[in-house]
Amino acid sequence: MTEKISEDQVKHVAELAKLKIADDQLPYFTTQLDQIIGLFETLSEVDTDGVEPTSSVTDQINVMRDDIAENWHQRQALLDNAPDTADGYIRVPTIIDESGDNE
Amino acid sequence: MNYFDQSLASIHKQLVNQEISAKDLTQQTLDNIKSVDPDINAFITVDDEGALKKAADVDAKGIDADNVLSGMPIAIKDNMVTKGLTTTAASKILENFKPIYDATAVDKLNKLGTITVGKTNMDEFAMGGSTENSAFKITHNPWDTTKVPGGSSGGSAAAVAAGEVIAALGSDTGGSIRQPASFNGVVGMKPTYGRVSRWGLIAFGSSLDQIGPITRNVSDNATIMNAIAGHDNHDLTSSTKEVPDFTSTLDKGVKGMKIGIPTEFMAQGLDDDIKQTVLDTAATFKKLGADVEEVSLPHTKYGVAAYYIISSSEASSNLQRFDGIRYGRRAKDVKDLEDLYVKSRSEGFGDEVKRRIMLGTFSLSAGFYDAYFKKAAQVRTLMINDFTNVFKDYDLILAPTAPTPAYGIGEDVSDPMTMYMNDVLTLPVNLAGLPGMSIPAGFSNGLPVGVQLIGRPFDELTVYQAGSTFEQETDFAKQTPKMGGNN
Numbered sequence: 001m002t003e004k005i006s007e008d009q010v011k012h013v014a015e016l017a018k019l020k021i022a023d024d025q026l027p028y029f030t031t032q033l034d035q036i037i038g039l040f041e042t043l044s045e046v047d048t049d050g051v052e053p054t055s056s057v058t059d060q061i062n063v064m065r066d067d068i069a070e071n072w073h074q075r076q077a078l079l080d081n082a083p084d085t086a087d088g089y090i091r092v093p094t095i096i097d098e099s100g101d102n103e
Numbered sequence: 104m105n106y107f108d109q110s111l112a113s114i115h116k117q118l119v120n121q122e123i124s125a126k127d128l129t130q131q132t133l134d135n136i137k138s139v140d141p142d143i144n145a146f147i148t149v150d151d152e153g154a155l156k157k158a159a160d161v162d163a164k165g166i167d168a169d170n171v172l173s174g175m176p177i178a179i180k181d182n183m184v185t186k187g188l189t190t191t192a193a194s195k196i197l198e199n200f201k202p203i204y205d206a207t208a209v210d211k212l213n214k215l216g217t218i219t220v221g222k223t224n225m226d227e228f229a230m231g232g233s234t235e236n237s238a239f240k241i242t243h244n245p246w247d248t249t250k251v252p253g254g255s256s257g258g259s260a261a262a263v264a265a266g267e268v269i270a271a272l273g274s275d276t277g278g279s280i281r282q283p284a285s286f287n288g289v290v291g292m293k294p295t296y297g298r299v300s301r302w303g304l305i306a307f308g309s310s311l312d313q314i315g316p317i318t319r320n321v322s323d324n325a326t327i328m329n330a331i332a333g334h335d336n337h338d339l340t341s342s343t344k345e346v347p348d349f350t351s352t353l354d355k356g357v358k359g360m361k362i363g364i365p366t367e368f369m370a371q372g373l374d375d376d377i378k379q380t381v382l383d384t385a386a387t388f389k390k391l392g393a394d395v396e397e398v399s400l401p402h403t404k405y406g407v408a409a410y411y412i413i414s415s416s417e418a419s420s421n422l423q424r425f426d427g428i429r430y431g432r433r434a435k436d437v438k439d440l441e442d443l444y445v446k447s448r449s450e451g452f453g454d455e456v457k458r459r460i461m462l463g464t465f466s467l468s469a470g471f472y473d474a475y476f477k478k479a480a481q482v483r484t485l486m487i488n489d490f491t492n493v494f495k496d497y498d499l500i501l502a503p504t505a506p507t508p509a510y511g512i513g514e515d516v517s518d519p520m521t522m523y524m525n526d527v528l529t530l531p532v533n534l535a536g537l538p539g540m541s542i543p544a545g546f547s548n549g550l551p552v553g554v555q556l557i558g559r560p561f562d563e564l565t566v567y568q569a570g571s572t573f574e575q576e577t578d579f580a581k582q583t584p585k586m587g588g589n590n
Contacts, residue, residue: 010461017419017464018426018441019457020449029458035520036462040408043478046485053480054487056310057296057536058340059560065336074203077187081201083433092428095440 004037005030104131106266107583111323114269115171125166125174129158129218132176136220136267142248144240145262147181148189149221157218166216171326173216178271180259181222182229182305183209183314188219192305193237194227196431196451206303207338208272208314208331215330223258223271227453228422229279229307231255232525233515236455241512244286245584246550250509253283259317260287264584270318270327274304276311277410278505278529281541284317285504285553288543288582290324290570291317295561296536297342299328300335306421308414309340311533320580321542321571325349328563344561352564353571357391360569363398363497368528377503380545380552385501387576388569398497400489403531405482407523410530412466412479418456419463425451458519487535490557498565500557503528504541508550528555538563542570543579551582 005013010030014021021029075088084091104114104123117123123131133151140146154176167173179185182192184202191197205213213219226236234242234257242257244250245265252261256273260283263271273280275293284291292315299314306312316327332346364385369378385395427433427447434446452460466475493500506525515521532539537560541553558566574580 005465009465013461013465013468014457016468017460018423018444018448019452019460020445021457029454029461032458032519033461033465036411036458036523037465039520039523040412040466040475040479043405043408043412043482044474046402046405046478046482048478048481048485051481051484053477054483055480056340057487057560058310059297059342059344060340063339065339072203077201077203078429081199081203081430083427083431090429093437093439093443 004034004041104128104135106269106319109269110320111171111175111269111326114175115173118166118174119168125158125161125218126155128174129154129176129220132220132268139265139267142243143245143261143265143267144242145223145258145265145267146178146221147191147193147224147239147258150188150219153188154218154220161216161218170215172212172330174218175216176218176220176268177212178221178223178259178262178268179209179219180225180256180271180273182225182274183272184303184305185209185219185222188222190222191239192228193225193239194451194453194456195238196425196448198432200430204303207300207335209303211331220268223256223262225258226255227456228305228418229255229274229276230418230455230459232278232282232522234258235512236453238453243512244509246288247509249511250550251286251512253286253505253509255279256317257283260284260289260291263287263289263317263319266583270316270323272314273317274312274314275533276308276414277526277533280315280317281529281539281553281555282505284541286509286551288551288579289317289319290321290540290542290580291315292324292328292540292563293532293538294328294332294563295538297340298538298561298563299331300338300341302335302337308417309421310417311414321567321574322350322353324540325353325567342561347564349563349567352568355568357388357393357569357572360393360499361497362388362393362395362499362501363493364395364501365400365403366397367400367403368502372506372524373503374507374547376508376545376547377506377552381501381503381554384544384554384573387573388501391572391576395501398493398500400486400493400531402482402486402489403527406486406531406534407527409479409482409486410526410534411462411523412475413483413534415459415463416466416476417463419460419467422456422460427451455519483534486531490535490537494559499569502555502557504553504555505529508547508552532557536560538566540566540570542573543582544573545579
């Protein structure tokens with residue numbers, strides 16, 4: 001059986017999706033994804049020349065609405081769901097590494 | 104309250120006649136859950152305090168005699184947000200999440216006076232067909248507790264089947280209402296895409312997801328559909344089409360109705376008992392005056408591939424929001440923001456969710472998009488055309504809901520391919536956005552078997568009409584499992 005996806009590709013896809021697959025789990029995920037992508041490839045049998053893709057089946061097309069901000073008055077309830085807060089803000093770890101700035 | 108012998112209408116009558124108060128009914132429902140649910144595990148969260156408070160409010164205002172849902176205890180699948188009530192989507196990443204608003208479908212029911220007694224178990228983020236992918240617990244099938252309840256709305260279907268509640272909401276992306284309804288011998292409706300607002304339904308596949316009712320009978324199902332259907336400014340894919348009274352044609356029969364059975368649905372991989380159940384159902388419809396013939400949906404065999412590409416791609420986008428910043432689980436000991444994202448997501452999501460996210464990311468990634476995502480979206484068009492062609496000549500499609508009855512806990516969960524193939528009969532309906540309902544239609548070795556009725560877009564009326572007619576003629580929906588309740 002030809003390989004549809006390699007361990008390196010699985011690693012790359014996981015990285016794109018902000019997931020880390022442990023090294024010892026890599027063969028397990030690769031084998032499963034390989035099988036499923038093999039199934040995906042059966043679609044190549046279907047003649048789709050000139051067929052429009054369907055991205056949604058809604059009967060509503062380009063519904064417009066006014067862009068109005070609404071205050072839900074639930075600031076505290078929202079903050080209560082955040083894992084880390086300080087002074088009414090959501091706290092996150094360092095975003096920009098400044099350790100090299102003083103060089 | 105022994106829900107096995109009741110309907111929404113019969114309970115409503117007792118409430119109106121003050122034979123029982125909403126508070127007592129709610130207390131009895133909570134007691135029922137307490138005694139039955141240890142064997143079933145249908146609930147992730149039971150809200151004793153909130154339910155009793157709401158019931159007292161309803162009693163104080165008085166039961167509305169014109170509103171059958173007034174004071175009615177129900178259950179909600181745990182992927183619909185409920186204000187102040189923990190909502191997890193059965194994922195560790197949302198373990199302690201308390202939403203600040205109600206999903207529109209839930210809000211509509213609340214306003215009619217229903218009482219949410221709890222949130223039901225499901226496959227994590229609705230990804231799965233057995234409820235075994237829940238991060239919290241395994242739900243058991245009330246008909247045989249060694250079997251799965253199906254999924255992903257397995258908790259909702261099992262709770263109704265076990266007589267814990269009279270009705271529940273589920274959601275259906277590729278069969279997640281209909282397949283568990285079939286496995287549990289209850290009625291489950293996935294409405295037309297756009298019929299019910301998705302606002303507050305934690306998104307899995309946004310072009311496929313719909314909320315729908317799971318009940319003991321067709322009439323109750325139609326009653327709840329009346330309550331949750333309609334346009335919503337918070338979901339601009341919800342339809343502005345007029346919502347009919349879904350109970351208005353339940354007694355109109357099926358005389359002259361043209362019903363098609365897709366040859367492809369009856370082909371490979373179907374248990375003999377399932378096939379026989381569909382044929383018996385067809386015979387009943389014929390006897391009642393319908394024309395039943397074989398029809399063809401030629402692209403059926405490509406459905407699983409197209410569906411898993413599309414739904415996984417949509418999931419990979421939708422699940423990007425779970426990043427450990429604003430809500431949900433945040434990993435400890437992280438060195439920077441990137442590390443926080445990766446660790447929080449890797450710890451928070453289960454294996455099946457990771458698989459789907461990676462399949463979707465792969466299908467959408469540079470160099471693969473045309474061969475996978477675009478191709479699947481084109482095949483989707485061909486599948487829609489297949490249905491359109493059939494519905495030129497037929498009012499309804501009759502098909503099996505699932506290829507087998509409920510299988511054993513632990514049997515399929517390790518093999519995603521087998522799991523995915525089980526959805527072959529339900530997911531075409533989502534790809535085409537059609538209404539589809541599973542109704543109890545037979546048994547196989549003591550386990551319930553459902554059949555699926557599929558209608559034209561926005562023609563839930565015909566689906567309910569045919570379903571109700573079949574139900575009146577047969578007694579499958581009246582059967583109850585040997586466990587639970589007062590049985």
